[in-house]
Amino acid sequence: MNDQPTEPGHAANHLPTPEHGAVDHKHIEPATPSGSNPAQQRQRAIHLAQAVRHELQKAVIGQDAVIDDVLTALIGGGHVLLEGVPGLGKTLLVRALARCFGGEFARIQFTPDLMPSDVTGHAVYDMQSEQFKLRKGPLFTHLLLADEINRAPAKTQAALLEAMQERQVTLEGRALPVPQPFMVLATQNPIEQEGTYPLPEAELDRFMLKVRMDYPQADQELEMVRQVTRSTRSDMLDIQPLRTLMQAKDVLALQRIAGDLPVDEQVLDYAVRLARATRTWPGLTLGAGPRASIALIRGARARALLRGGEFVVPDDVKGCALAVLRHRVRLAPELDIEGLSVDHVLNQLLDQVAAPRR
């Protein structure tokens, strides 16, 4: 997978980027050979992100919004909880992302008998050296797919906590850093509640985004069926033809460039106001914490980069607000009984919190 690293900018130059002409025709500064110019670096990052998006769209058909959200989390340095009924391509999306990304990829299928040491690793006795050696678990990777995360009991789910927040794993009393970048993509199934362990609030809060996958549009489903039935593997989309577009250091660079995107005070204020509004909003018994405000800004920066922008606008915040907030709030029971969903109430909130304009 990683034996043929592709030069990111090179790959991206061939790809059609719709925003290309519209965004930066006045601000491209003369390219220096070193490529150290921030504006040029940003341009490359934008091209790379858009190339990855385009590549993913080839593999996962009809889920453009979800692809954007997953890339937002990747660039924003967060983790994603993917929720959707079976058969929508949750695992396929993660596998396609791993394919485009040249780093390490590991997958854990969560089951009720999965132990924390199966995730983090454990010490084994080496007969030859006559001492304990640490065997690292699948957690030590760049991309971790935690499939059906709610099937494992709480202690196993909690094994992820430290790695997700602090980017390190404590094994045998030693704190071992996980490789950078590190991203957990967990999937869960919203309809099956039998034999599942709902994720605790603390665990949920560590996911930057909770992304809902919905059924694709009719024409996109048509296209998907056409492609799948043509593929050699008969029942799933083929991810083999996807190109590896970026390496681990490219992702780190993307994250750094996104973190450097300027955010106006008004936009910052807007994100904080959104998060704070959930705490006093009627219909929500539990509001989002400060981590939500942070995730909103990080997500907005990543979306700005994906959009090809040079700064963050309120639309970037609003665009990722639903995914950031929906797993951090709790709906009031009376509204739950009435059949309203969290998304419904959050959309009301987004419709009533004034956008900045000054």
Next chain:
Amino acid sequence: MRLTDASVVIRPRTSWEAIDLGVLLAQRHRALLMTSWAIVTLPVFALITLLLWDYLSVVVLVFWWLKPAYERLPLLILSQALFGSAPSLRQALKSFPSALKPQLIASLTWRRLSLSRSFYQPVQQLEGLDGLPRAQRIAVLGQKDSRAARLLTALGSTLELTFWIGLMVLFYAMIPPQIEADWSWRSLLDIEGEWNWLEHLTNGFYALVLIVWGPVYVSCGFALYLNRRTALEAWDIELGFRKLRQRVMGSAVALLLGGCLALTLLPSSALAESALNPSMTDPSMADEIPSESGNSCPLPPLDNPQTDENVASPDSPRLRNQLLTSQASQDAIHSVLEQPPFKNPKPVSGWRIAQPKQDASHDARSAETLTWLARLIVGLLNVGKTLSTLFGALLWTLVGLTVAWVIWRYRVWFATFVGKSTPKAIAPQDLPQQLFGLQVRAESLPADVADAAERLWQQSPREALSLLYRALLSRLLTDYQLPLRSADTEVQILARIAELKQPSLDDFSHELTRHWQNLAYGHQMPPDQARQTLCADWRKLFAQGPGA
């Protein structure tokens, strides 16, 4: 019908005495009544059973339903036996078909379930009345004793049931005790699963019960009827007068003869002649016996509805058509009676002492104390009444305040969820004056936006762009009636503009928004040529004045 020939003592009785008389009457003629009943009903029952052999319940139902038809025979016999000699069995059976015919359908259909059947049966069978006359007659008769007649029917059905069950139990009692253990007697009677005959036997029991009870029921109803007529037509008084006449007849003749001799006048002989002929003194009886064709209980003349009509009542139409109608006079009387001297209602509420009776036995001292005490109590009660009014007002105020408090307390909820459904009226005066923290009201903008923006651009491009953007929003709100909300971001506003499908406006808005975003969020100064393009585009788009 001659009252003197009646075989019973005619006097007014209570209804229960009358029913008792009916039982005695049936008892006297029991042989004739039961035999004739059995001769009529048993063949009918056999016929129904044969026709409906497999429908056992239907057999007994039909037989029961036809009861009014059989009941005519006992009444025929009883009516003849009451005022004269009882007919023989042959005579009775011979005259039965003619008695059966009139109003049979009515008796078997809509009058079948009447509870006063036996009481009113003589009206149609003996008086021969039908339709309106019958209804009027029944109304007169039913003013009394109809309750007793209904109870008689209810009692009769109970008795029938009792006798019927009694006969079945008797039949059961006939089964030897060695076999009938645990109600398994059916196995004894079980002839290859043929149960029909047992059911038919039960039905036959009912027919047998009716032989006993049917005539008694008719007789009781007839006695009730007779009693009612005795009261209505004063038969007993009439009989008393007749006895009186018979007793004094001899002395009256002697007196008249004496008078004749003394006066030697012609008319006296005529008088005596009329007095000597008792049958002439009862013209109604003499006239009606031949006229009533076969009816043994004719109507009395005064009960005839035709004679009633000759006496005009105050409500009759003839009197209503007079100049001063009785209706008008009645109204006038009522209106006068409703007025103050006669009626002066005035509601007065409050506690007062009941006026004690003037009783001389009470001594003055105790009466004084009592009055004082009573006054105190009444005073307290009146105070309590005032207080209750006060508390009522207080409670209502409290309710109102609570409602207001609830509304105020949950105003956010109401504003969020209740107000959503009401459609927003976008009237020009309702337009937001301030949107997104910007003054977007048309009056707050300069008359020529492009000129003002160009002038401002030199000093501060930010304010110029802000002015242009404000003006654009203002135009969108006023000219295009776009429902913009403060929560809408720039991209959402652009999407709304795109819905208008005006390419020039769309392009201009995109350009302006891009410059505005670059400046506001990216802190990038717009290029100088943007000034000309934007202002020129603005002039092109909005050449006319605001609000146009």
